[in-house]
Amino acid sequence: MNLDEDLDYEPNRFDRDEVIALCKATIDNVLGEYIFDSNLAPNWNTKIKHTILKEIIKxxxxxxxxxxxxxxxxxxxxxxxxxxxxxxxxxxxxxxxRWESDHMYCMVSVFAFAV
Incomplete structure (x- = not known):
């Protein structure tokens, strides 16, 4: 580690900023400019959760x-x-x-529990 880097850096900590950016990017990717459709919402919901989880596991x-x-x-x-x-x-x-477009809202929460 370079001494000029943040001394509070902990490689095993929950990186709030990184996870927030991941969530926003995933929601944008999945929902984009769609108009709300109650038939598609369950699939969007699942895709958002699974994509975020896969990236966090990596x-x-x-x-x-x-x-x-x-x-x-x-x-x-x-x-x-x-x-x-x-x-x-x-x-x-x-x-x-919290994410919103002209047609819908999306709220994602991610909890991290230390093992």
Whole structure:
């Protein structure tokens, strides 16, 4: 490691910024410019979760992961989501990403539990 690099770097930590970027890119890739379709939403949901999980597993970090995904038509109704967990604040973490287009909302949460 170069001494000029961030001294707080830990190779086995949950990298929040990297996972947030991964989630945003995956949602953009899967949903893109689609118009909401309730028949396609289950497939989009599965593809988003599986793609994110595959990429996170490639990082080979010592965590178990849980991923949730919500896709909702944008029709004037509001959306609010919350997560709660009881865990070790020193090792475990989570992120939530909110994405929207003119036609739908998507919310993805990723939980990382140290092994």
């Amino acid at each position: 990082q080979q970090k010592p965590f178990k992961h849980c991923i949730t995904c919500l896709i909702m038509q944008k029709n004037g109704a509001g959306i609010h989501a919350a997560n709660s967990a009881y865990w070790d604040v020193e090792t475990d973490d989570s992120i939530s990403v």
